[in-house]
Amino acid sequence: MMDGANAIDDIAADWAARLDRGLDADEQTELDRWLSEDPRHHGAFVRAQAIWTMLGCGNALAGGSSPGLTEGGSVADRPNRRWVLAAVASGVGAIATGGAMWLGFRGRSPGGEDFVTGRSQLATLQLDDGSKAIVNSNSAINVVYDSDRRLVSLNQGEGWFDVAKDAARPFIVRVNDFEARAVGTAFAVSRETEKGVVTVTEGVVEITGPRGMIGLEAGGRAMLSWQEGTMLVEALSADMLARKLAWRKGLVIFEGERLVQAVARLNEVNSTQITVRGDALGAKEITGSFGLFHPEQFAAAIGAMFSAKVVQNSNGILITDGQS
Amino acid sequence: MRDDIVRWLMAEVLPHEADARRWLRRAGSRNVEDDIIQEAYSRLARIENLDAVRSGRAYFFTTVRNLVFERIRRSRVVPIDALAEIDQASILDEAPQADQIVAGRQQLRLVERLIEELPERCRQVFTMRRIEGLSQREAAAALGLSENIVEKEVARGLRIIMDRMAAMADAPLIASARSQDDGRRQRDR
Numbered sequence: 154m155m156d157g158a159n160a161i162d163d164i165a166a167d168w169a170a171r172l173d174r175g176l177d178a179d180e181q182t183e184l185d186r187w188l189s190e191d192p193r194h195h196g197a198f199v200r201a202q203a204i205w206t207m208l209g210c211g212n213a214l215a216g217g218s219s220p221g222l223t224e225g226g227s228v229a230d231r232p233n234r235r236w237v238l239a240a241v242a243s244g245v246g247a248i249a250t251g252g253a254m255w256l257g258f259r260g261r262s263p264g265g266e267d268f269v270t271g272r273s274q275l276a277t278l279q280l281d282d283g284s285k286a287i288v289n290s291n292s293a294i295n296v297v298y299d300s301d302r303r304l305v306s307l308n309q310g311e312g313w314f315d316v317a318k319d320a321a322r323p324f325i326v327r328v329n330d331f332e333a334r335a336v337g338t339a340f341a342v343s344r345e346t347e348k349g350v351v352t353v354t355e356g357v358v359e360i361t362g363p364r365g366m367i368g369l370e371a372g373g374r375a376m377l378s379w380q381e382g383t384m385l386v387e388a389l390s391a392d393m394l395a396r397k398l399a400w401r402k403g404l405v406i407f408e409g410e411r412l413v414q415a416v417a418r419l420n421e422v423n424s425t426q427i428t429v430r431g432d433a434l435g436a437k438e439i440t441g442s443f444g445l446f447h448p449e450q451f452a453a454a455i456g457a458m459f460s461a462k463v464v465q466n467s468n469g470i471l472i473t474d475g476q477s
Numbered sequence: 478m479r480d481d482i483v484r485w486l487m488a489e490v491l492p493h494e495a496d497a498r499r500w501l502r503r504a505g506s507r508n509v510e511d512d513i514i515q516e517a518y519s520r521l522a523r524i525e526n527l528d529a530v531r532s533g534r535a536y537f538f539t540t541v542r543n544l545v546f547e548r549i550r551r552s553r554v555v556p557i558d559a560l561a562e563i564d565q566a567s568i569l570d571e572a573p574q575a576d577q578i579v580a581g582r583q584q585l586r587l588v589e590r591l592i593e594e595l596p597e598r599c600r601q602v603f604t605m606r607r608i609e610g611l612s613q614r615e616a617a618a619a620l621g622l623s624e625n626i627v628e629k630e631v632a633r634g635l636r637i638i639m640d641r642m643a644a645m646a647d648a649p650l651i652a653s654a655r656s657q658d659d660g661r662r663q664r665d666r
Binding site: 158167169170195201204206209387 | 632
């Protein structure tokens with residue numbers, strides 16, 4: 154196998170060299186045929202091209218401009234661009250109210266029990282069997298308990314489930330064509346337009362999809378593709394896990410996101426909408442933890458950190474750089 | 478081949494290849510290391526929407542890991558221990574690695590080193606073609622060689638450097654920067 158890969162690299166290097174001076178029609182046909190024969194051919198060829206491109210960037214880098222390789226700037230000015238917001242006291246204080254508030258809808262129907270949350274809401278639910286669920290804002294779940302299983306359908310949004318042990322009745326969260334199954338464990342499931350995400354915080358979860366089954370352990374995350382039916386598994390660092398699930402405490406943790414992205418995240422879950430005016434301001438990098446459901450506190454913190462002007466009126470909150 | 482993909486592979490994937498190879502070795506996949514790396518590049522090159530990929534490193538490692546799992550599954554002997562070990566040896570970490578900017582400067586030094594180490598005629602060709610930016614024809618004229626020879630030298634040198642990049646898993650040419658970790662510590666203060 155090693156020799157195979159080596160021989161492939163030989164041919165890939167030849168093609169990369171030929172492509173660089175330009176191919177005639179026959180060569181192009183020959184190359185296309187070779188590439189389509191084996192994914193390793195294709196992979197070796199794009200790798201050869203990437204390395205060839207990298208070698209050409211030495212010139213650009215030395216000259217000061219650096220297409221593709223860097224975002225510009227030197228090492229020294231990095232800390233200045235990356236603003237570090239320590240946990241803002243007011244933002245953290247927000248947890249209690251954000252977490253406890255639930256104005257959502259809860260109702261029983263023949264099809265089980267429905268829980269629906271709106272914007273700026275977080276629901277903590279004690280389920281009949283002692284399991285606990287935290288439902289994120291803009292979410293909808295349906296719970297049906299039978300003698301042989303506990304079934305939760307995630308119809309919208311995101312939920313985290315701390316499952317009470319009951320070997321006879323597995324706890325199943327159904328999202329699109331996938332089912333995440335646990336006996337006693339804790340995990341989160343979210344549903345988005347094109348994909349779903351299962352994140353395990355404790356124990357093991359078994360996920361069944363249209364194309365097979367996997368076991369996911371604590372710290373693991375699986376991306377479920379609605380279209381492909383596939384699952385992409387990765388392990389998250391403890392840091393990342395805490396970040397991803399901070400919403401359970403009504404918090405959001407940013408780590409170098411641009412202000413516009415951070416604002417989009419808050420706008421997604423709150424009715425009070427924040428608008429940022431000024432490209433330079435919007436590009437500032439935000440790091441720190443904030444109350445997810447308190448856009449006004451977030452805006453105030455941004456104003457303080459970047460000397461930006463914050464105006465709140467009935468239309469929402471406007472943040473502008475002081476100049477304009 | 479899409480230009481943006483090649484650039485992205487260069488900037489976001491290539492710098493992490495040595496780490497991925499080291500992980501493959503720890504996970505007991507040394508014998509198929511090159512095949513898996515080649516297949517991973519092929520998959521990454523087929524990504525439709527690059528903007529949706531938040532971390533090239535994480536995507537790369539996840540792809541590598543999935544390829545290993547697929548191989549284990551295909552072999553039909555499912556050694557549970559092997560799977561557990563793979564998890565243990567996991568280097569999958571979504572935390573963004575060394576600063577792009579630091580990587581860029583290092584890459585410049587790396588490029589210089591890689592070209593310096595080539596056999597003499599190869600080195601001349603690469604210096605002209607990649608550092609000075611001459612075309613194949615111009616380089617051939619400057620060196621008094623046929624274009625065909627210049628092309629052969631390009632292929633030969635590129636092949637050597639491809640191996641050299643893979644061998645960085647044994648011993649990096651340049652110590653890797655961990656500026657991200659420093660940043661994190663700063664914040665924790």
